[in-house]
Amino acid sequence: MKTTDVTARLAGLGGAKWEVHIKARALAAAGADLIDMTIGEPDVPVPQEMLDRATAAMMAGRTGYSDGRGEMNLRTALATDYTRRSGREINPDQVLCFPGTQTALFSVMMGVAQHDDEVLVGDPMYATYEGVIRASGAKMVPVPLRPEHGFRMQAKDIAARITPHTRALLLTTPHNPTGAILTAQDLAAIGDLALAHDFWIISDEVYADLVYEGAQFASPLAQEQLADRVVVVSSISKSHAAPGFRSGWCVSSKVFCDALLPFSETMLFGNQPFIADMTAEAVTKGSPVAAGMAARFAARAERLETRLHAQTKLRVHRPKAGMFAMLDVSLTGMDGFAFAMDLLEKSGVAVMPGASFGESLTNWVRLALTIPDDDFDKALTRIITHVQQAAAVPA
Template identity: 55%
Template sequence: MKYAAVTDQLAGLGSDKWILNTAAHKRAAQGHRILNLTIGEPDVPTPSSLIETACTSMQSGRTGYSNGRGEDSLLTALSARYSDRLGRPVGKDRFLCLPGTQTSLYLVFRALCEPGDEVILGDPMYATYEGLVRSSGATPVAVTLRPDSGFRLRAEDVEAAITPSTRVIFLNTPHNPTGAILRPEDLLALGEVARKHDLWIVSDEVYGDLTHDQRIYTSALANPAFEDRTIVTASISKSHAAPGFRSGWAVGPAEFCTRALPLSETMLFGSQPFIADMTAQAVASPPELARSMAARMANRARIIRDALDGIAGMRVTLPEAGMFALVDIRALSNDSVAFALKLLETTAVAVMPGASFGTALEGWLRVALNASDDDTADACARIRGFAEEYVK
């Protein structure tokens, strides 16, 4: 039987990226106690107040069809949130509500790109990005993010990669897996490149509320000079410890939302009203949960640095935001998948191999910061013992 070309284009870009997480769950199902530091899960359960809102909403009958743009209460809350943070009005007509950031990005690229187009993005990158771009028919063009530049995307590198086929500059700030935050001057330079070459800017900002040590995150929408070509996606999955509720949004020019709306409606025709009510409450609340989570995760990153940096040639890069720390194992191995699988088999510690995030992070590991301080320290002790034996 014949299949669409997209099935070939996405082969190997789905669950294959998460081989270590799959292996960890398999061993756990067999009765092993695994310290699983692979996935960026929040370290607390979804707040009971949000669950109660969703339940009350369901019980009151908010279980019918929604509209494709989003429930008015949520659109109002999003408009108020972005207007307050950007210091200028952001109308409700500039939002589309969707099930999580992943779906939002899928919609955005389907609306902006077609076969033959190119999308420039940083390498390393979140594991699903290549598939998101390719699903639109476009080709991802990777630009290396260098450790000596703080893993921040540089405008000069982007401009050097532009061709007549380039359609989008794809940003992720704060960045997964590196935790880097683009500075206002970075965003200004990238915006000028986008304007010079008439390109879209798409920015995944799901970790925006999870900055470490009072660092400041600036949205790609902050500069009004570029808002006519900028689309930002985010969700409550990380900031409000609600990944399973799949509630996110895209914010961009009103014309984009109008043109993309039929595509959104073709995909799913509206999210659940009771989840929209919960999300509206979350969006309207101060990000206290995210701040406390970020403080704990920043401390765990320091635990990892203090335990592993300099041991057997390993180097630890502290994140500026987000849920992960990076460990450079190039002094030990340039095959991060083999190293991580052997680490799991030997020590029952599961981490993500850098190769899952692009060629630039081969020889690195991504370590999640969502385990307790004690479990993080325990995992580090096991990694340290493994690395010292690995040298021998």
């Protein structure tokens, strides 16, 4: 039987990018001595008070159908939070709730782009971005994020790729996988292009609460002149160490949210009321775990850079936020995929090839900063020993 065009557009995406991760899991299941640095998940459990709130809400009967926009208590909490964050007045009608950032991003993309449109996105990028763009029927147009600019997207690189078909720019700030943060000046220059060429800015800000000390987060939502063309997506998955609860949202203009609502309601109806109650309280009180995670991830990134720079010739890109660090392995004479496989098979450390996130990272690998300190330090020792033994990179 024939399937639809969308299945053809998405063919080949997904599993192939995770070959090293899948092999690592198989080796671990077979009993191999393995340290897995491929996937970034919070390094703490869901806060107990959130579990208690969700349980109490279920026991109180908050298990029925949801408001299609999302429960009013959650939308009110988010509106208050984004008013504080942006310095602009955001009201509950400017919020739609979804089961996680991924669903929010998919829905938003379906609302702004379609066949024959083009969507600009930074390269490297989060692994699912190509899929959500292709699903809409639009063409993905990569914009290189260059190491010499700290992997921050540059307005001139965007401008060089704008065409009459450009309908949206998908940003991630703080960025996955590089941990780069766009500055207010970066966003102002990008906003000028959006105004001049009439395209949307979609800003994935799921790591906004995992910014390291000394760095500062900025959002295009704070720019009043962009109010009718910015859509922010986020969730509690990272900030509150709750990825399994699948509680996310988008924030934009009321006009956009009203237009997107029928699509959202066709696919789903908000999020579960008991999860909404938990999320509303979590957003209102703030995260009890985000600051600790950010401090631990920053400390691990510092140790990674210090040890590898002192004992090898490899270059670490120091992140400013998030759960990952990037390692340039080009001096080994191998690309990122070959290095990751070699490291896995010979030294028992699993990292992600950079090419899984875009062609610009062909010679890089991504390392998760989320594993316990003892395992992290052991992994660094194994990586250093592995590199020192490679003839192309003498110690």
